[in-house]
Amino acid sequence: MSRGASFARVVVAYLVAFGGATLWLVAGPDTRWLWLDGLIADLIATLVVFAASRLHHNSSCYDPYWSVLPPFLAGYWALAADPGGDGTRTALVLVVIAVWAVRLTANWAISFPGLHHEDWRYPLLRERAGRHELAVDLMAIHVIPTLQVFLGLLPVYVAVTRPGRPVGWLDVLAFVVGIGAVLLELVADGQMRRFARDRRPGEVMDRGLWGWSRHPNYFGEISFWCALALFGIAASPADWWWCLPGAAAMVALFLGASIPMMEQRSLERRPGYADVVARVPRLVPRPPRWQRPQRPAVRG
Template sequence: MNKKQIALLEITVIYFIVAVGGYATFQYFKEEPLVFRMLYADLAMTVVTYIFSVIKKNSSVYDAYWSVIPFYFILQYFYLFDGADWSTPQWICAFVVSLWSWRLTLSWARGWSGWEHEDFRYVSFRHQFKAFFQPINFLAIHLYPTLIVFASMWGLQWVYETGVLEIGWLFYLGAATAFVGTIFEYLADNELAKFRLRPNKKKDDILRTGIWAKSRNPNYLGEMMFWFGVAMMGTAYAAPWYTVLGSVGMWMMFMFASIPLKDKQMMKNRPESFQKYKKEVSRVLPF
């Protein structure tokens, strides 16, 4: 096996250990309400992931967590709420979330070169915070994303626990929004993968083909669409209004943190070509 294959095998073993830690925590808190059992398990898995990121000296151990955990949630709901007897909308929800989860995880695995690679944002944090990096590593890189994904998935508990669809049109609109968002991400990631393999690379090259010719951040657009779609599906099953706040927080994170950080990096590496790209192509929406 080459270095990347060995690294992928290691990360697979790590996530198996993470899952075992989460399951053990979930079983330990049997007397707690379901939402707290799920939260405690999620936090335990985050801690295990953080420990491995310290051991490997690479915070990108956490990168796959973002996309893997929602699929873990679906598996747990299947086990807890008689998955064999789910209604068609419940299966549609499970399909859309699972499609997003597996597609994003496989896209990450395709683009991850191995342990020598760490997300540029984490590298920047290491240089910026130096001796204080580890608190930032745990709180900002591991804990916050875990909490925002958990909050965004919370509404799906009503989809599977109550199983009573109250607003059909809203559910199907949400499912369609999440599905289209997943397709946007698929198209964006494929274009990006092709761009990275282009011949005759130049430092100031900018990806401007396909969906990237209409939006500077089509992958983030797809991500925001997915999470708002999840919120709509939960709301259609009478999830409380506050379960939508997770998706709002997700939107804020992309709009006020992820995209600005990416723009700053692009401006640093490709100032002239990126300045031109900014003037000609929309920041997020493809129009």
């Protein structure tokens, strides 16, 4: 299947998924809680995308969901909230989410080779599950990431639905952190894309931002979700317990799962990556360690 045909199929799947989610939000029974309405719509869309993943035997159909869902849900909460949060804060939150979503979705679209390709982690998870691969595909690859993103969006729910608290310095900090995170990811994307195009066999990336952090894109992603948490706390400090778990879950995801899997794969496939591990920080950017070149042994 060509890249264009694959792209069209993914787009159709998402139109059906978010069409079903919108139908629920517009015509479904009222749960009395906007956050619960959003969660049900989120799960409906996830199940449609899961059906598309099974139809095409490719769980990478789910990959763009991470970036497409947040603006949809944040926009719904902002429109449906009555009376809603501070207008300026709501605008700042939606701008940060929109900029982030455009960058991440565009990066997926540029890198998308077609439905003949699947993220290497998904077959690995299904193979390890054996006869339970359907349940693992549904829960581990589709539903659990959906719930994690929803948890990360709860501060947005707080920010756009809690009225009365004016915009302050914490909102400004959240906006700067959020936009800065997107810019960092954008630069890291471009540097990695150029490296992948020009690299020699066995060469490892340790240039630009990737010379200051082995995973600058993940650092930017964590920073984005932390920015959303700051927006929620700025809107309603008493609701901090809504706001912090999502950011904490994102930190746990990247430090406990995504980074270890990527590191192990790189060490197995690229012998030179061990040198990068020794010199370059794992996540938080800082100058790499300087290593004194070893002198050849003198034989007497």
